[in-house]
Amino acid sequence: MLDVRNLQKIYTGRNRKVEALRNLTFHIGAGELVCLVGPSGCGKTTLLKCMAGLLAPTAGEVLLEGRPVDGPPEGMAVVFQEYGRSLFAWMNVRDNVALPLRRKKLGKARERELVDHALKVVGLADAHEAYPWQLSGGMQQRVAIARAVAYEPKVLLMDEPFAAVDAQTRAELEDLIRELWRELGVTVLFVTHDIDEAVYLGQRTVILSKSPTVVQEDLTIDLPDERDQLHTRSSPRFAELRAHVYEQIQRAKYRSGDTDTEVVDRAPEPAETRS
Amino acid sequence: MTALTVLRRALLLLGLPAVLFAVWWYATADSTDFYVPPLSAILEAFGKVWTGERLLSDVVPSLLRLTAGYLLAVVIGVGLGLLVGMRRAVRDVLEPVLELFRAIPPPVLVPVIMLFAGIGDTMKVLVIVSGCVWPILLNTVEGVRAVDEVLSDTCRSYGITGVARLRHLVLRGASPQIVTGMRQALSIGIILMVISEMFAASNGLGFTIVQFQRSFAIPEMWSGVLLLGILGFLLSLLFRFAENRALAWYHGLRNARRTP
Numbered sequence: 001m002l003d004v005r006n007l008q009k010i011y012t013g014r015n016r017k018v019e020a021l022r023n024l025t026f027h028i029g030a031g032e033l034v035c036l037v038g039p040s041g042c043g044k045t046t047l048l049k050c051m052a053g054l055l056a057p058t059a060g061e062v063l064l065e066g067r068p069v070d071g072p073p074e075g076m077a078v079v080f081q082e083y084g085r086s087l088f089a090w091m092n093v094r095d096n097v098a099l100p101l102r103r104k105k106l107g108k109a110r111e112r113e114l115v116d117h118a119l120k121v122v123g124l125a126d127a128h129e130a131y132p133w134q135l136s137g138g139m140q141q142r143v144a145i146a147r148a149v150a151y152e153p154k155v156l157l158m159d160e161p162f163a164a165v166d167a168q169t170r171a172e173l174e175d176l177i178r179e180l181w182r183e184l185g186v187t188v189l190f191v192t193h194d195i196d197e198a199v200y201l202g203q204r205t206v207i208l209s210k211s212p213t214v215v216q217e218d219l220t221i222d223l224p225d226e227r228d229q230l231h232t233r234s235s236p237r238f239a240e241l242r243a244h245v246y247e248q249i250q251r252a253k254y255r256s257g258d259t260d261t262e263v264v265d266r267a268p269e270p271a272e273t274r275s
Numbered sequence: 276m277t278a279l280t281v282l283r284r285a286l287l288l289l290g291l292p293a294v295l296f297a298v299w300w301y302a303t304a305d306s307t308d309f310y311v312p313p314l315s316a317i318l319e320a321f322g323k324v325w326t327g328e329r330l331l332s333d334v335v336p337s338l339l340r341l342t343a344g345y346l347l348a349v350v351i352g353v354g355l356g357l358l359v360g361m362r363r364a365v366r367d368v369l370e371p372v373l374e375l376f377r378a379i380p381p382p383v384l385v386p387v388i389m390l391f392a393g394i395g396d397t398m399k400v401l402v403i404v405s406g407c408v409w410p411i412l413l414n415t416v417e418g419v420r421a422v423d424e425v426l427s428d429t430c431r432s433y434g435i436t437g438v439a440r441l442r443h444l445v446l447r448g449a450s451p452q453i454v455t456g457m458r459q460a461l462s463i464g465i466i467l468m469v470i471s472e473m474f475a476a477s478n479g480l481g482f483t484i485v486q487f488q489r490s491f492a493i494p495e496m497w498s499g500v501l502l503l504g505i506l507g508f509l510l511s512l513l514f515r516f517a518e519n520r521a522l523a524w525y526h527g528l529r530n531a532r533r534t535p
Contacts, residue, residue: 054428078432085425090447090524099443100433131524133531151433 001030001187002051002155006060009046020046022212022257024060030154033181033188037198037245038208038216039253044191047213048159051189052078064155077148081160083140087132093119094128097147118150121183122176138169142176149180155187163193171229174201178227195249199223199241200232207248212257217248312494321498329483334502337480340396341468344403348460352408353453356415357445366416373412381406381467385474394475402471407460414456418449451525454518461514465507480506 009021020043028034038044049055051062053072062069064076080086087096097115106114119125122142132140141161148156158177162170174197181188192198198205199221207216223237232238300314325334359366359373384405385398392398422445430436430444446453472481484499519526 049428052428052432054431072432072434074434076432078429080425080429082425085423086429088426088443088447089528090450091443100435103434103439131527133524133528147433 001032001065002028002189003063004047004051004060005063007047007050007057007062008059009043009050009055010058019212019257021050021057022214024208024213024215026206026215026218028187028189030187031185032204033178033190033202035198035202035205035221036189036191036208037193037195037205037249038213039210039249040193041211042208042252043211043213044193044208045159047208048078048157048189048191052076052157054078075154077151077153077156079141079144079148079156079158079161081163083137083144083161083164084132086144087140089131089133092129092131093124093135093143093146096132096143097150100147100151114150114152115146118146121149121180122146136169138165138173141165141173145173145176145180149184153186155189158188158190160192161190162197170197175229177201195242195245196233199238199245200227200229205245207245207252209252209255209257214257216252216255219245219248309491310493312497316494317497317501320492320494321501324495324498325502333478333480333483336396336478337468337472338506340399340471340479341403341464343396344400344468345407345460345464347400348404348407348464349411349457351404352411352456352460353415353446355408356412356449356453357419357441359412360416360419360449361445377409377413381463382470385471389475399468399471399476399479403464403467406463406467410459410463411453411456414452414459415449418452419445421452422448451522454522458511458514458518461510462507465503465510469503 004024004026007021007024008019011018011020024047036044036047046055050057051069053062053069053076056070064073067073088099091099094115097118098111101111101114116125119128122145124139124142124146127135127139127143132143135143144161162173165173177188177190178201180186190197190201192201202221205219205221207219208214209216219241221241223232223235223241296314303311303313304315306313359369381402385402388398388401388405392401426444426448430440435443468479469481469484472479473485476482480499480503484496484503487493487496487499
C-alpha cells in the first residue's frame with residue numbers, strides 16, 4: 001500500500017547542509033493503523049511531508065500502491081498539528097469541510113451528504129455555521145479531521161494532530177481516530193512524540209532514531225483490538241509495551257545514522273533512569 | 276447593541292467635531308478680516324453654492340473621476356500585487372523599478388501626464404491611479420507573501436490549485452492587508468482628485484475652489500474646503516462600513532486570539 005524505500009532528505013542551507021533523514025525503509029499495509037514515534041527533532045514532520053508529496057526527498061522514494069509519489073497524490077489526506085493554521089478562518093465549518101470536495105464534482109446532493117456525515121461522526125453536527133476561531137482547539141482539530149473524512153481518502157496522514165490540545169480532549173480524539181479507522185477501513189499513519197499515544201493507538205509502532213534518522217525498531221502492538229482509555233492503559237501488556245518504547249526512545253537519543261549498533265550498546269542504560 | 280451604546284458611540288464620533296465647530300464659530304463671529312470670514316458667512320455660502328446646479332456640474336464629475344481612478348488602481352494594484360507576491364522571479368525583476376516609481380510624488384506627474392493624456396478626464400483618472408496604486412500594490416505583495424505555510428500545504432495536499440487556490444486561499448488570506456492598502460489609497464485619491472483639477476480643468480471641486488480664490492469669493496472658497504472635508508469623512512465612513520462586512524472574520528479572529 002504505502003512503501004518508504006531508502007528515503008533520505010538533506011536540507012541545503014546557505015553554507016551548511018543538514019541531513020534530516022538518513023535512510024528510512026518501512027511498509028504500511030492497506031487498512032493498517034501505524035504510529036510513528038521518535039525523539040524530539042528527529043525529522044518526523046520532514047518524513048511526513050515527503051510521504052505526502054509536499055517535499056521532494058534527496059534520495060529514495062515513497063510508493064503509494066506501487067506508484068511513486070512525486071506530488072500530493074489523490075486519495076491522500078493530511079491532518080496537521082497546527083489546527084489553527086490549517087483551517088480557513090474566512091470560511092465557516094461547513095465550507096471548510098466542503099472545499100476540497102468541490103474539485104471532485106460529486107454533485108450537490110452527494111457533497112452535502114458527505115459533509116453532513118463527516119461533521120456528524122466527529123461530533124460537530126450542530127456547528128456547521130460557526131467559524132473555526134469561535135471553536136475550542138479540540139473542536140477545531142475535529143473540523144480538520146472531518147474535512148479529511150469527507151474527502152474519503154485511502155490514506156490518512158496525521159502529523160502530531162493532538163500535540164496542542166489538552167489531555168482530556170486528546171483522549172477523546174484518540175478514541176475518535178480508532179473509531180473512524182475501524183469504520184472507514186482507511187490506512188492511517190499517525191505521527192506523534194507521545195509514547196502512550198503511540199502504544200495506545202496503533203497496530204504497529206515504528207520507532208525512529210534521532211536525526212539523521214533511521215528506523216530504530218518496527219514494533220507490533222499486540223494489544224486486543226477493542227481498546228478503551230481505562231482498561232487498555234491499565235493492562236500489564238500496555239505497561240510492558242510502553243516501557244519498551246520508552247527504552248527505545250531513550251536509546252534513540254544516542255543513536256542515529258551516524259552511529260553504529262555497537263556504540264548504542266555502550267550508551268548509558270536508560271532503564272536505570274526510569275522511575 | 277443597546278440604545279445607550281449607540282448614543283455613546285454617536286457622542287464619541289461627533290463630540291470633538293462639534294466642539295471644533297463651536298470654537299470656529301465663536302472665534303470668527305466678529306471677524307472683519309476679509310480672508311477669515313465668520314463661519315456663519317461660510318455656512319451661508321455653503322448652502323447657496325453647493326446645492327442645485329453645482330452639485331451636478333462640479334461635485335458629481337469629481338466623484339466620478341475619483342471612483343474611476345480608485346477602482347482602476349484597485350484592479351491594477353491587486354492584480355500586479357498577486358503576480359509579484361506569488362512569483363519570486365517577477366519580484367526580483369520588478370522590485371527596484373517599483374521602489375523608484377513609488378518614490379516619485381504623484382503631483383509631479385500631473386504635467387507629465389498632461390503632455391500625453393491632454394487635460395480631459397483621462398488625465399485626472401491617470402493621476403489618481405498613479406498615486407493610489409502604490410499602497411494597494413505593496414500591501415497586496417506583503418499580504419500574498421504572508422499567506423500561511425500550513426494552510427498552503429493543506430491546499431496542496433487536497434489538490435486545491437490554480438484559480439481555486441487564488442480565490443479561496445491567496446486573495447482571502449491577503450485581504451486584510453489589501454484592505455489596509457485600499458484605505459491608504461482612498462485619502463491619496465481624494466488629494467490627487469483635487470490637485471489634478473487645480474492644474475487644468477473646466478469643472479470639478481478643485482477647479483471651483485481655485486476659481487473662487489482667484490475671484491476673491493472667500494466665503495465660497497472656504498465652503499469648498501469644508502465640503503472636501505465632509506466628503507472625505509463620509510467616504511471613510513463608507514469604507515469602514517464595507518470593511519467591517521468584508522473582514523468580519525478577521526476582526527473575529529483577532530478578538531479570539533486576544534482573549535484565549
